[in-house]
Amino acid sequence: VLDEPLMDRVLTLHDGETGRNLRVALGTILATLVPGKEPEKIILGGPMMGRTASTLQTPMIKGTSGILLDSRYAHRRPMENCIRCGKCTEACPMGLEPFLISTLSRLQDWDEAEQQKIANCIECGSCSYICPASRPILDFIRIGKGKVMAAMRARAAAAKA
Structure with missing residues:
Protein backbone atom coordinates (compact mmCIF):
# COMPACT_ATOMS: atom_id res chain seq x y z
CA VAL A 1 0.00 0.00 0.00
CA LEU A 2 1.28 3.46 -0.86
CA ASP A 3 4.41 1.86 -2.38
CA GLU A 4 5.69 0.91 1.08
CA PRO A 5 6.94 -2.58 1.98
CA LEU A 6 5.24 -4.68 4.65
CA MET A 7 7.35 -4.08 7.74
CA ASP A 8 4.90 -4.70 10.59
CA ARG A 9 1.48 -6.10 11.29
CA VAL A 10 -1.31 -5.69 13.80
CA LEU A 11 -1.98 -8.88 15.73
CA THR A 12 -4.26 -9.86 18.57
CA LEU A 13 -2.66 -11.29 21.70
CA HIS A 14 -4.96 -13.08 24.16
CA ASP A 15 -3.53 -14.63 27.30
CA GLY A 16 -6.72 -16.19 28.65
CA GLU A 17 -7.69 -13.17 30.72
CA THR A 18 -7.11 -10.10 28.60
CA GLY A 19 -6.79 -9.45 24.92
CA ARG A 20 -5.03 -6.62 23.17
CA ASN A 21 -4.04 -5.55 19.69
CA LEU A 22 -0.38 -4.80 19.03
CA ARG A 23 1.53 -3.46 16.05
CA VAL A 24 4.52 -5.79 15.77
CA ALA A 25 7.48 -5.71 13.39
CA LEU A 26 7.91 -8.80 11.21
CA GLY A 27 10.64 -11.06 12.55
CA THR A 28 9.99 -10.17 16.19
CA ILE A 29 10.42 -13.19 18.46
CA LEU A 30 7.07 -13.90 20.12
CA ALA A 31 8.70 -14.33 23.55
CA THR A 32 9.33 -10.57 23.62
CA LEU A 33 5.55 -10.00 23.50
CA VAL A 34 4.71 -12.43 26.30
CA PRO A 35 6.44 -11.83 29.62
CA GLY A 36 6.90 -14.72 32.01
CA LYS A 37 7.18 -18.45 31.50
CA GLU A 38 6.23 -20.56 28.47
CA PRO A 39 2.47 -21.14 28.40
CA GLU A 40 0.95 -24.64 28.17
CA LYS A 41 -0.35 -24.02 24.67
CA ILE A 42 0.57 -21.47 22.02
CA ILE A 43 -1.87 -21.14 19.14
CA LEU A 44 -0.95 -18.89 16.23
CA GLY A 45 -4.23 -17.80 14.71
CA GLY A 46 -7.33 -18.70 16.66
CA PRO A 47 -8.97 -21.63 18.44
CA MET A 48 -10.48 -23.12 15.26
CA MET A 49 -8.09 -22.40 12.40
CA GLY A 50 -4.93 -21.68 14.34
CA ARG A 51 -1.85 -23.84 14.37
CA THR A 52 0.11 -24.81 17.44
CA ALA A 53 3.59 -23.41 17.96
CA SER A 54 6.02 -25.43 20.05
CA THR A 55 7.79 -22.44 21.58
CA LEU A 56 7.62 -18.68 21.93
CA GLN A 57 11.02 -18.48 20.21
CA THR A 58 9.06 -18.45 16.95
CA PRO A 59 9.42 -15.28 14.84
CA MET A 60 6.46 -13.15 13.82
CA ILE A 61 5.69 -13.62 10.11
CA LYS A 62 3.30 -11.79 7.82
CA GLY A 63 0.64 -14.49 8.24
CA THR A 64 0.53 -14.25 12.03
CA SER A 65 -2.76 -12.55 12.85
CA GLY A 66 -3.15 -13.58 16.46
CA ILE A 67 -1.59 -15.41 19.37
CA LEU A 68 -3.75 -17.35 21.79
CA LEU A 69 -2.17 -18.36 25.11
CA ASP A 70 -5.09 -19.94 26.91
CA SER A 71 -4.79 -23.12 28.96
CA ARG A 72 -8.43 -23.98 28.16
CA TYR A 73 -7.19 -25.01 24.73
CA ALA A 74 -4.22 -26.97 26.05
CA HIS A 75 -5.92 -30.36 26.18
CA ARG A 76 -8.45 -32.05 23.95
CA ARG A 77 -11.42 -33.89 25.31
CA PRO A 78 -11.15 -37.69 25.02
CA MET A 79 -12.11 -38.97 21.58
CA GLU A 80 -15.24 -41.11 21.42
CA ASN A 81 -16.81 -43.24 18.68
CA CYS A 82 -18.59 -41.36 15.93
CA ILE A 83 -22.36 -41.41 16.42
CA ARG A 84 -23.04 -40.46 12.78
CA CYS A 85 -24.94 -37.33 13.82
CA GLY A 86 -24.01 -35.40 10.65
CA LYS A 87 -23.14 -32.20 12.50
CA CYS A 88 -19.76 -32.01 10.77
CA THR A 89 -21.44 -32.17 7.38
CA GLU A 90 -23.93 -29.46 8.36
CA ALA A 91 -21.12 -27.23 9.63
CA CYS A 92 -18.91 -27.59 6.53
CA PRO A 93 -19.02 -24.33 4.53
CA MET A 94 -17.79 -26.19 1.44
CA GLY A 95 -20.57 -28.79 1.47
CA LEU A 96 -18.18 -31.69 2.02
CA GLU A 97 -18.60 -34.80 4.17
CA PRO A 98 -15.79 -34.29 6.70
CA PHE A 99 -16.25 -37.58 8.54
CA LEU A 100 -16.06 -39.58 5.30
CA ILE A 101 -13.02 -37.69 4.06
CA SER A 102 -11.20 -38.01 7.40
CA THR A 103 -11.95 -41.74 7.52
CA LEU A 104 -10.60 -42.20 3.98
CA SER A 105 -7.49 -40.31 5.00
CA ARG A 106 -7.07 -42.36 8.17
CA LEU A 107 -7.36 -45.53 6.04
CA GLN A 108 -4.90 -44.04 3.50
CA ASP A 109 -7.37 -44.38 0.61
CA TRP A 110 -5.97 -41.38 -1.25
CA ASP A 111 -7.75 -42.05 -4.56
CA GLU A 112 -11.19 -42.13 -2.95
CA ALA A 113 -10.33 -39.11 -0.80
CA GLU A 114 -9.51 -37.22 -3.99
CA GLN A 115 -12.83 -38.33 -5.50
CA GLN A 116 -14.60 -36.99 -2.40
CA LYS A 117 -12.99 -33.57 -3.02
CA ILE A 118 -10.56 -33.48 -0.09
CA ALA A 119 -8.64 -30.76 -1.94
CA ASN A 120 -11.67 -28.45 -1.62
CA CYS A 121 -11.42 -28.38 2.18
CA ILE A 122 -10.52 -24.89 3.41
CA GLU A 123 -9.39 -26.28 6.80
CA CYS A 124 -11.66 -23.98 8.80
CA GLY A 125 -11.96 -26.43 11.70
CA SER A 126 -15.75 -26.23 11.95
CA CYS A 127 -16.10 -30.00 11.66
CA SER A 128 -13.76 -30.76 14.57
CA TYR A 129 -15.18 -27.94 16.67
CA ILE A 130 -18.81 -29.08 16.31
CA ARG A 135 -12.98 -36.61 16.85
CA PRO A 136 -9.86 -34.98 15.33
CA ILE A 137 -11.52 -34.74 11.93
CA LEU A 138 -9.46 -31.82 10.66
CA ASP A 139 -6.17 -33.44 11.68
CA PHE A 140 -6.83 -36.43 9.40
CA ILE A 141 -8.11 -34.19 6.61
CA ARG A 142 -4.92 -32.09 6.70
CA ILE A 143 -2.77 -35.21 6.40
CA GLY A 144 -4.86 -36.59 3.56
CA LYS A 145 -5.04 -33.27 1.77
CA GLY A 146 -1.25 -33.02 1.82
CA LYS A 147 -0.88 -36.50 0.31
CA VAL A 148 -3.57 -35.94 -2.34
CA MET A 149 -2.24 -32.52 -3.33
CA ALA A 150 1.28 -33.98 -3.69
CA ALA A 151 -0.08 -36.73 -5.96
CA MET A 152 -1.99 -34.15 -8.02
CA ARG A 153 1.15 -32.03 -8.44
CA ALA A 154 3.16 -35.11 -9.47
CA ARG A 155 0.55 -36.02 -12.09
CA ALA A 156 0.54 -32.46 -13.43
CA ALA A 157 4.35 -32.43 -13.64
CA ALA A 158 4.35 -35.80 -15.43
CA ALA A 159 1.76 -34.54 -17.92
CA LYS A 160 3.92 -31.51 -18.76
CA ALA A 161 7.02 -33.65 -19.35
Whole structure:
Protein backbone atom coordinates (compact mmCIF):
# COMPACT_ATOMS: atom_id res chain seq x y z
CA VAL A 1 0.00 0.00 0.00
CA LEU A 2 1.28 3.46 -0.86
CA ASP A 3 4.41 1.86 -2.38
CA GLU A 4 5.69 0.91 1.08
CA PRO A 5 6.94 -2.58 1.98
CA LEU A 6 5.24 -4.68 4.65
CA MET A 7 7.35 -4.08 7.74
CA ASP A 8 4.90 -4.70 10.59
CA ARG A 9 1.48 -6.10 11.29
CA VAL A 10 -1.31 -5.69 13.80
CA LEU A 11 -1.98 -8.88 15.73
CA THR A 12 -4.26 -9.86 18.57
CA LEU A 13 -2.66 -11.29 21.70
CA HIS A 14 -4.96 -13.08 24.16
CA ASP A 15 -3.53 -14.63 27.30
CA GLY A 16 -6.72 -16.19 28.65
CA GLU A 17 -7.69 -13.17 30.72
CA THR A 18 -7.11 -10.10 28.60
CA GLY A 19 -6.79 -9.45 24.92
CA ARG A 20 -5.03 -6.62 23.17
CA ASN A 21 -4.04 -5.55 19.69
CA LEU A 22 -0.38 -4.80 19.03
CA ARG A 23 1.53 -3.46 16.05
CA VAL A 24 4.52 -5.79 15.77
CA ALA A 25 7.48 -5.71 13.39
CA LEU A 26 7.91 -8.80 11.21
CA GLY A 27 10.64 -11.06 12.55
CA THR A 28 9.99 -10.17 16.19
CA ILE A 29 10.42 -13.19 18.46
CA LEU A 30 7.07 -13.90 20.12
CA ALA A 31 8.70 -14.33 23.55
CA THR A 32 9.33 -10.57 23.62
CA LEU A 33 5.55 -10.00 23.50
CA VAL A 34 4.71 -12.43 26.30
CA PRO A 35 6.44 -11.83 29.62
CA GLY A 36 6.90 -14.72 32.01
CA LYS A 37 7.18 -18.45 31.50
CA GLU A 38 6.23 -20.56 28.47
CA PRO A 39 2.47 -21.14 28.40
CA GLU A 40 0.95 -24.64 28.17
CA LYS A 41 -0.35 -24.02 24.67
CA ILE A 42 0.57 -21.47 22.02
CA ILE A 43 -1.87 -21.14 19.14
CA LEU A 44 -0.95 -18.89 16.23
CA GLY A 45 -4.23 -17.80 14.71
CA GLY A 46 -7.33 -18.70 16.66
CA PRO A 47 -8.97 -21.63 18.44
CA MET A 48 -10.48 -23.12 15.26
CA MET A 49 -8.09 -22.40 12.40
CA GLY A 50 -4.93 -21.68 14.34
CA ARG A 51 -1.85 -23.84 14.37
CA THR A 52 0.11 -24.81 17.44
CA ALA A 53 3.59 -23.41 17.96
CA SER A 54 6.02 -25.43 20.05
CA THR A 55 7.79 -22.44 21.58
CA LEU A 56 7.62 -18.68 21.93
CA GLN A 57 11.02 -18.48 20.21
CA THR A 58 9.06 -18.45 16.95
CA PRO A 59 9.42 -15.28 14.84
CA MET A 60 6.46 -13.15 13.82
CA ILE A 61 5.69 -13.62 10.11
CA LYS A 62 3.30 -11.79 7.82
CA GLY A 63 0.64 -14.49 8.24
CA THR A 64 0.53 -14.25 12.03
CA SER A 65 -2.76 -12.55 12.85
CA GLY A 66 -3.15 -13.58 16.46
CA ILE A 67 -1.59 -15.41 19.37
CA LEU A 68 -3.75 -17.35 21.79
CA LEU A 69 -2.17 -18.36 25.11
CA ASP A 70 -5.09 -19.94 26.91
CA SER A 71 -4.79 -23.12 28.96
CA ARG A 72 -8.43 -23.98 28.16
CA TYR A 73 -7.19 -25.01 24.73
CA ALA A 74 -4.22 -26.97 26.05
CA HIS A 75 -5.92 -30.36 26.18
CA ARG A 76 -8.45 -32.05 23.95
CA ARG A 77 -11.42 -33.89 25.31
CA PRO A 78 -11.15 -37.69 25.02
CA MET A 79 -12.11 -38.97 21.58
CA GLU A 80 -15.24 -41.11 21.42
CA ASN A 81 -16.81 -43.24 18.68
CA CYS A 82 -18.59 -41.36 15.93
CA ILE A 83 -22.36 -41.41 16.42
CA ARG A 84 -23.04 -40.46 12.78
CA CYS A 85 -24.94 -37.33 13.82
CA GLY A 86 -24.01 -35.40 10.65
CA LYS A 87 -23.14 -32.20 12.50
CA CYS A 88 -19.76 -32.01 10.77
CA THR A 89 -21.44 -32.17 7.38
CA GLU A 90 -23.93 -29.46 8.36
CA ALA A 91 -21.12 -27.23 9.63
CA CYS A 92 -18.91 -27.59 6.53
CA PRO A 93 -19.02 -24.33 4.53
CA MET A 94 -17.79 -26.19 1.44
CA GLY A 95 -20.57 -28.79 1.47
CA LEU A 96 -18.18 -31.69 2.02
CA GLU A 97 -18.60 -34.80 4.17
CA PRO A 98 -15.79 -34.29 6.70
CA PHE A 99 -16.25 -37.58 8.54
CA LEU A 100 -16.06 -39.58 5.30
CA ILE A 101 -13.02 -37.69 4.06
CA SER A 102 -11.20 -38.01 7.40
CA THR A 103 -11.95 -41.74 7.52
CA LEU A 104 -10.60 -42.20 3.98
CA SER A 105 -7.49 -40.31 5.00
CA ARG A 106 -7.07 -42.36 8.17
CA LEU A 107 -7.36 -45.53 6.04
CA GLN A 108 -4.90 -44.04 3.50
CA ASP A 109 -7.37 -44.38 0.61
CA TRP A 110 -5.97 -41.38 -1.25
CA ASP A 111 -7.75 -42.05 -4.56
CA GLU A 112 -11.19 -42.13 -2.95
CA ALA A 113 -10.33 -39.11 -0.80
CA GLU A 114 -9.51 -37.22 -3.99
CA GLN A 115 -12.83 -38.33 -5.50
CA GLN A 116 -14.60 -36.99 -2.40
CA LYS A 117 -12.99 -33.57 -3.02
CA ILE A 118 -10.56 -33.48 -0.09
CA ALA A 119 -8.64 -30.76 -1.94
CA ASN A 120 -11.67 -28.45 -1.62
CA CYS A 121 -11.42 -28.38 2.18
CA ILE A 122 -10.52 -24.89 3.41
CA GLU A 123 -9.39 -26.28 6.80
CA CYS A 124 -11.66 -23.98 8.80
CA GLY A 125 -11.96 -26.43 11.70
CA SER A 126 -15.75 -26.23 11.95
CA CYS A 127 -16.10 -30.00 11.66
CA SER A 128 -13.76 -30.76 14.57
CA TYR A 129 -15.18 -27.94 16.67
CA ILE A 130 -18.81 -29.08 16.31
CA CYS A 131 -18.15 -32.82 16.72
CA PRO A 132 -19.85 -34.09 19.91
CA ALA A 133 -17.53 -37.12 19.91
CA SER A 134 -14.40 -34.91 19.92
CA ARG A 135 -12.98 -36.61 16.85
CA PRO A 136 -9.86 -34.98 15.33
CA ILE A 137 -11.52 -34.74 11.93
CA LEU A 138 -9.46 -31.82 10.66
CA ASP A 139 -6.17 -33.44 11.68
CA PHE A 140 -6.83 -36.43 9.40
CA ILE A 141 -8.11 -34.19 6.61
CA ARG A 142 -4.92 -32.09 6.70
CA ILE A 143 -2.77 -35.21 6.40
CA GLY A 144 -4.86 -36.59 3.56
CA LYS A 145 -5.04 -33.27 1.77
CA GLY A 146 -1.25 -33.02 1.82
CA LYS A 147 -0.88 -36.50 0.31
CA VAL A 148 -3.57 -35.94 -2.34
CA MET A 149 -2.24 -32.52 -3.33
CA ALA A 150 1.28 -33.98 -3.69
CA ALA A 151 -0.08 -36.73 -5.96
CA MET A 152 -1.99 -34.15 -8.02
CA ARG A 153 1.15 -32.03 -8.44
CA ALA A 154 3.16 -35.11 -9.47
CA ARG A 155 0.55 -36.02 -12.09
CA ALA A 156 0.54 -32.46 -13.43
CA ALA A 157 4.35 -32.43 -13.64
CA ALA A 158 4.35 -35.80 -15.43
CA ALA A 159 1.76 -34.54 -17.92
CA LYS A 160 3.92 -31.51 -18.76
CA ALA A 161 7.02 -33.65 -19.35
